[in-house]
Amino acid sequence: MGFVVSAIAFLFVMAATGVAARRLPSVPTIVYGGSAAACAIVVLWAAATLAGGGGVAEGWVLPIGLPWIGTHLRADALSAFFLLIVNFGGITASLFGWGYERAHRDSHAGPVLPLFPLFLAAMNMVLIADDAFAFLVSWEFMSLASWLLVLSTHREEGTPRAARLYLIMASFGTACLLLAFGLLATAHGDYSFDAIRAQAPSVSAAAFCVVLVLLGAGSKAGLVPLHVWLPLAHSAAPSHVSALMSGVMTKVAVYAMIRVLFDLLGEPAWWWGGVMLGFGALTAVMGVLYALMQEDVKRLLAYSTVENIGAIVIALGLALVFKASHTPVIAALALTAGLLHVANHSLFKSLLFFTAGAVLTATGSRDLGRLGGLIHRMPTTAVLALIGSAAISALPPLNGFVGEWLLFQAILNGPALPEWSLKIEIAVVGAALALATALAGACFVRFYGIAFLGRPRSRAAGEAAEVGAGMRLGMAVPAALCVALGVLPTPLIRLFEPAVRLMVEAGPFDDRAYQPWFWLAPTSAIGNSYNGLIMLAVIALLSVLLVLVIHRRASDRVRLSIPWGCGFDGPDPAAVTQYTASSFGQPIRRAFGSTVFRARDEVEMPEPGDTRPARLTVRWTDPAWALLFTPVGVAVDRLAERANRLQFMTIRRYLTLMFLALVVLLVMVAVTQR
Known part of the structure; x- marks a missing residue:
C-alpha cells in the first residue's frame, strides 16, 4: 500500500516539474519517464499482491477529509487488479507520449505535460479510496484532469464543444454517485466503506442506488444513451491521452460499478443483472453501428469503445444474475469473462489509438477518405495495427477471442436460471452480442483496408514515413501482449482469481489444480475448452499450406491489359476508383441506418451535358440526441430563462423565499427522522 501512495x-511531483520546468527541452523526457517509473512500481506491487493470493495490507486513515471519519485508503484484490490495468496503460501511454510530444513539440506539449501525471494519479486515487468522500473527490479530480487534457487541443475545431459536453456529463455522473453514496450511508452518516458494508440498505434504497450507479458510472463508461460525450472528447484529446481515456479511464468506471453492485450493496436481486444485460446489449449493438458510420479514425475507435463497454456490462449483468440465483461458479465464470475483457480492451484499444496517433503524425489527417496505402510507407505501424484490429474483432488466437469465448460460455449457462424471463433475455442478449461481434469484424476490416491497403488517396498519405522509435515501442508492447494473452490466457486469469473470489465468493475453476497452465477448461463451460497453443499451431499450419497451394497452382505469367478506370483517365485511376470508407459501409448503413440513425442519402445529379461532378451526401443523426439530450437541453434553457427572473425580485420576496425554503427543509428533516 505504501508503494501505491508513494507512486x-x-x-x-512530475506534474509540478511539468509546470516549473516547462521551458526546458528535456522536460518531456523527465515527465513521461517519471510517470512510467511510478506506474511500473504500482504494476509490480499489484502483480505481487495478486500472485500472493490478494492479501490486503492494513488500511490507512489520513487526518484529512471529513472531520468525523478522515480519509480511508485500502487496496484489496479488486483494487489491485484495476491498479494493474490502469498503471500498465500508463506505462505504454508514457512511452508513446514521449515520442508523440517530440513529433508535435510546437502544438500542445505545454498544457499536456503537467496534466498527464495528474490524470494518472487521480485514477489511482479512485482505486484505493475506501470511503465515499475520498472516492468522490478522486473521481471529480479524475474528471477535471481529463477535461483539461481534452482542452489542450482547444484550437482545433469542435474541441470546445466536446470539452463543454464532457464537463456537463461528468458533473451529472458525479451528482448521481453522490446521491447513491448518500443513500448507502443512511441516517448514520458514516461514509466509510466498512460501515456501508455493515448495514444493508432497504430494498427501495438499494433499487435507487442501482439506478444511480448505472447513471453515474455508466455515463463515464459510455453506456447508451449516456455515451454522446465520449466520441467527441476521446477523439479531441491527444492520441496518447485518448488511449488513456478510452482504454483505461472507462475501466475505472467499470470498477465503480463492481465496487458498489458486488461489494457495498450486499446480496443482489436478480433484476439488477437483468437491467444491466439490457443496457449492455443495447450499448454493444449501437456502439458498433455508430463506429461503422464514422470516417474519422479516432471517432471510430471511440465508438468502438462503447461497443466493448457493452460487452463488459453484459458480463457483469450475467455475474449478478447468477450470484443472485446462488450459482457462484457460473457467476465467477461470467465475472472472469468481464475482467478478462477489461484487460484485453485496455490493451488493444490503447494499441489502436496509438496507431491512429502514428497515422496522424505521419499524414496530418485522421480522415479515412484521405488515407490508404500506408502499409508500404509505415510497415511497422501497419503490422501492429493489424494485430490490434484482429484482436478487437475477436479473431483467434488473439486475446479478444478468449474474452468473447468465455463470455459466450457464461451465456450458454442461461438455462440454469430459475426465472423464465431471464432465460429469454439472456438468449436475446447472446444474439445481440453475436451480432455486435460480427459487425465489429466488418468495422475493422473497413478501418484497416481503407487506411493501410490500396492506393494513397492524398499526397500526404503517399509521402508518409514511419514514426519514431518511442512511438513504435509504445505500440509494440500492447501488441505483443495481445498475442501472448491470446495464446496463454490462463496465467492472467489465475492472477486475478482472488478478485473474482472476493466479489462472488467462488473461484472460476473447480478443477484448476488438475489443468495444465496452457489449457483453459472451466468446469462451468459445458465441456468446452480452449488451448491457444493448439489454435496458433493449426492457424500457422493452414496458412503455410494455403501459401504453398497458391504458389503451386497460380500462374506466373505476366498479363498486360488496360484496367477499366470508371471514366477516370488520370495517372493513377485505381486511387480514384477504389473503395472508400463510405462505400464500404453503405450496405450496413442501408440495412440499419434508415431506422436506427434516420440516415438520408442526398444525390445531386447534374443535367445531361453539365460537366459538374455528381455528389452524394449522407446525413444521419444519433437518436440519443433527438430523443433525450435535445429535449432536455430545450427544457433546461427554458427553466434557466424563468429562473433568471429571480435576480430581479424585491427584498421582501427574497425573504419570503428563504422562509419557505426553511419550512420545506424542516418538514423533510421531520419526515426522515420518523
Whole structure:
C-alpha cells in the first residue's frame, strides 16, 4: 500500500516539474519517464499482491477529509487488479507520449505535460479510496484532469464543444454517485466503506442506488444513451491521452460499478443483472453501428469503445444474475469473462489509438477518405495495427477471442436460471452480442483496408514515413501482449482469481489444480475448452499450406491489359476508383441506418451535358440526441430563462423565499427522522 501512495505522490511531483520546468527541452523526457517509473512500481506491487493470493495490507486513515471519519485508503484484490490495468496503460501511454510530444513539440506539449501525471494519479486515487468522500473527490479530480487534457487541443475545431459536453456529463455522473453514496450511508452518516458494508440498505434504497450507479458510472463508461460525450472528447484529446481515456479511464468506471453492485450493496436481486444485460446489449449493438458510420479514425475507435463497454456490462449483468440465483461458479465464470475483457480492451484499444496517433503524425489527417496505402510507407505501424484490429474483432488466437469465448460460455449457462424471463433475455442478449461481434469484424476490416491497403488517396498519405522509435515501442508492447494473452490466457486469469473470489465468493475453476497452465477448461463451460497453443499451431499450419497451394497452382505469367478506370483517365485511376470508407459501409448503413440513425442519402445529379461532378451526401443523426439530450437541453434553457427572473425580485420576496425554503427543509428533516 505504501508503494501505491508513494507512486501517487511522485506523479504529483512530475506534474509540478511539468509546470516549473516547462521551458526546458528535456522536460518531456523527465515527465513521461517519471510517470512510467511510478506506474511500473504500482504494476509490480499489484502483480505481487495478486500472485500472493490478494492479501490486503492494513488500511490507512489520513487526518484529512471529513472531520468525523478522515480519509480511508485500502487496496484489496479488486483494487489491485484495476491498479494493474490502469498503471500498465500508463506505462505504454508514457512511452508513446514521449515520442508523440517530440513529433508535435510546437502544438500542445505545454498544457499536456503537467496534466498527464495528474490524470494518472487521480485514477489511482479512485482505486484505493475506501470511503465515499475520498472516492468522490478522486473521481471529480479524475474528471477535471481529463477535461483539461481534452482542452489542450482547444484550437482545433469542435474541441470546445466536446470539452463543454464532457464537463456537463461528468458533473451529472458525479451528482448521481453522490446521491447513491448518500443513500448507502443512511441516517448514520458514516461514509466509510466498512460501515456501508455493515448495514444493508432497504430494498427501495438499494433499487435507487442501482439506478444511480448505472447513471453515474455508466455515463463515464459510455453506456447508451449516456455515451454522446465520449466520441467527441476521446477523439479531441491527444492520441496518447485518448488511449488513456478510452482504454483505461472507462475501466475505472467499470470498477465503480463492481465496487458498489458486488461489494457495498450486499446480496443482489436478480433484476439488477437483468437491467444491466439490457443496457449492455443495447450499448454493444449501437456502439458498433455508430463506429461503422464514422470516417474519422479516432471517432471510430471511440465508438468502438462503447461497443466493448457493452460487452463488459453484459458480463457483469450475467455475474449478478447468477450470484443472485446462488450459482457462484457460473457467476465467477461470467465475472472472469468481464475482467478478462477489461484487460484485453485496455490493451488493444490503447494499441489502436496509438496507431491512429502514428497515422496522424505521419499524414496530418485522421480522415479515412484521405488515407490508404500506408502499409508500404509505415510497415511497422501497419503490422501492429493489424494485430490490434484482429484482436478487437475477436479473431483467434488473439486475446479478444478468449474474452468473447468465455463470455459466450457464461451465456450458454442461461438455462440454469430459475426465472423464465431471464432465460429469454439472456438468449436475446447472446444474439445481440453475436451480432455486435460480427459487425465489429466488418468495422475493422473497413478501418484497416481503407487506411493501410490500396492506393494513397492524398499526397500526404503517399509521402508518409514511419514514426519514431518511442512511438513504435509504445505500440509494440500492447501488441505483443495481445498475442501472448491470446495464446496463454490462463496465467492472467489465475492472477486475478482472488478478485473474482472476493466479489462472488467462488473461484472460476473447480478443477484448476488438475489443468495444465496452457489449457483453459472451466468446469462451468459445458465441456468446452480452449488451448491457444493448439489454435496458433493449426492457424500457422493452414496458412503455410494455403501459401504453398497458391504458389503451386497460380500462374506466373505476366498479363498486360488496360484496367477499366470508371471514366477516370488520370495517372493513377485505381486511387480514384477504389473503395472508400463510405462505400464500404453503405450496405450496413442501408440495412440499419434508415431506422436506427434516420440516415438520408442526398444525390445531386447534374443535367445531361453539365460537366459538374455528381455528389452524394449522407446525413444521419444519433437518436440519443433527438430523443433525450435535445429535449432536455430545450427544457433546461427554458427553466434557466424563468429562473433568471429571480435576480430581479424585491427584498421582501427574497425573504419570503428563504422562509419557505426553511419550512420545506424542516418538514423533510421531520419526515426522515420518523
